[in-house]
Amino acid sequence: MQLSTRVRTIAETLVSRRGRVSFLEVLVELGWVHQKNVDSWRRGELDPLSKAVSVDDDKLLEAAEVFRLWGGSGFNLNTAPHVSATRDRRALRFTADRDTEWVHLRCSKADARPATDEKVPDLVVLEAREEFRCEECGSPDEWLMMDAGAAICMGCADLDHLVFLKAGNATLSRRARKESGLAAIVVRPDPRRRNRIWRVGILVEPAALDRAEQQCLDDEELRARRRVKDAERRELLDEKFMGQFAVEIRLLFPKIPAERADAIARHTALRGSGRVGRSAAGRALDERAVRHAVVASVRHEDTDYDALLMKGVPRQEARDRIWQRIDEVLTSWS
Structure with a gap:
C-alpha cells in the first residue's frame, strides 16, 4: 500500500473515533515510533523524539505533507506544540537542530473540540x-x-x-x-x-x-x-520536634495565626517525609530552613501557584507571578 494511502486511512480511522487526530498519532500507527517512546518523550526522559524514530526526514516530510493536504480538505487544521509532563511544561522538541512545525499538526472535525485544545499531560x-x-x-x-x-x-x-x-x-x-x-x-x-x-x-x-x-x-x-491512617499518622508524628518548630515559626513571624504555625510544624514533623523541616538544618531549627518551610506553605496555600502549574505555566514564571503575594503574606505576619 502506498504511503499516501496508509496515512489517509489511518487518519480517517482515528478522526472517526473521537473527532480529531494528530500527526504524531499517525506516526505511532504507521509503526515509525513506538508509543512507549512517545510516553518517555512526554515525561522528559527522551529528547529529542527523533532519536527513537525508525525512518529518515524525507519519509517524515512526505507523510506530513499527505496529512496536511488530507486535513486541509474538510477539517480544521492547526498546529499546537506538544508539552511535557514535567514541572516546566515546556514545548517538546522533535529534532535537536531545527523547528519541525509539521510534527505538531492536528486536525479536527468542524463540530469537535478544537485540535489545538490539547489536554495538558x-x-x-x-x-x-x-x-x-x-x-x-x-x-x-x-x-x-x-x-x-x-x-x-x-x-x-x-x-x-x-x-x-x-x-x-x-x-x-x-x-x-x-x-x-x-x-x-x-x-x-x-x-x-x-x-x-x-x-x-x-x-x-x-x-x-x-x-x-x-x-x-x-x-x-x-x-x-x-x-488505620490516623493511627499511622500519630505514630509518625514527632510531637517534640513539632512543638519546637512551631515556636521557631512564631519567633520569626510573631503575627502568624497560631493554628497556621502549628499546621506548618505538623506538616514538617512527619518522620520520613523528606520535607525541609526533616533535613539536618531543619532538625537543628536553622532559621533558613524554618523560613523555607513557611514560604513553601504560603506558596501552596495562599497563592494560585499550584493552579498555574496545572495550566502548564513554567515553574519559574509561576514563581515570579506569585512572589509579590508571598511577600505580602510574610510581611503581614512579621
Whole structure:
C-alpha cells in the first residue's frame, strides 16, 4: 500500500473515533515510533523524539505533507506544540537542530473540540528503584521526577507538599484527583522489561484527599482505612520536634495565626517525609530552613501557584507571578 494511502486511512480511522487526530498519532500507527517512546518523550526522559524514530526526514516530510493536504480538505487544521509532563511544561522538541512545525499538526472535525485544545499531560513521578539523590540539591528521596534529563527530588519539583495515595481504590483515587488542584501520577519502572512502567498511585494535596475520603465515608472499608491512617499518622508524628518548630515559626513571624504555625510544624514533623523541616538544618531549627518551610506553605496555600502549574505555566514564571503575594503574606505576619 502506498504511503499516501496508509496515512489517509489511518487518519480517517482515528478522526472517526473521537473527532480529531494528530500527526504524531499517525506516526505511532504507521509503526515509525513506538508509543512507549512517545510516553518517555512526554515525561522528559527522551529528547529529542527523533532519536527513537525508525525512518529518515524525507519519509517524515512526505507523510506530513499527505496529512496536511488530507486535513486541509474538510477539517480544521492547526498546529499546537506538544508539552511535557514535567514541572516546566515546556514545548517538546522533535529534532535537536531545527523547528519541525509539521510534527505538531492536528486536525479536527468542524463540530469537535478544537485540535489545538490539547489536554495538558499529567505530571509523572517515578518511584526510585534504588538509592537516589537529587541532581539539583543532592538530597535523598523515594520518588523522583525527570526534568530536562536530570532526576530531581520532590522538593526541587515543588511537589513535596503532596501526599501519596496508593492505587487500588478507583473511586477514592478519582475523587482525590478531581479535588486536587495539583496532582501527579506515580509510576514504578518494571525491572524486568525496559521502558515498561506500572502505575502505583497518585500524589495529591492533603486537603483534597481528606475531602475525597469524606465523600466516601459511607463505605465501611474506607472508615477502617481512615482509622488505620490516623493511627499511622500519630505514630509518625514527632510531637517534640513539632512543638519546637512551631515556636521557631512564631519567633520569626510573631503575627502568624497560631493554628497556621502549628499546621506548618505538623506538616514538617512527619518522620520520613523528606520535607525541609526533616533535613539536618531543619532538625537543628536553622532559621533558613524554618523560613523555607513557611514560604513553601504560603506558596501552596495562599497563592494560585499550584493552579498555574496545572495550566502548564513554567515553574519559574509561576514563581515570579506569585512572589509579590508571598511577600505580602510574610510581611503581614512579621
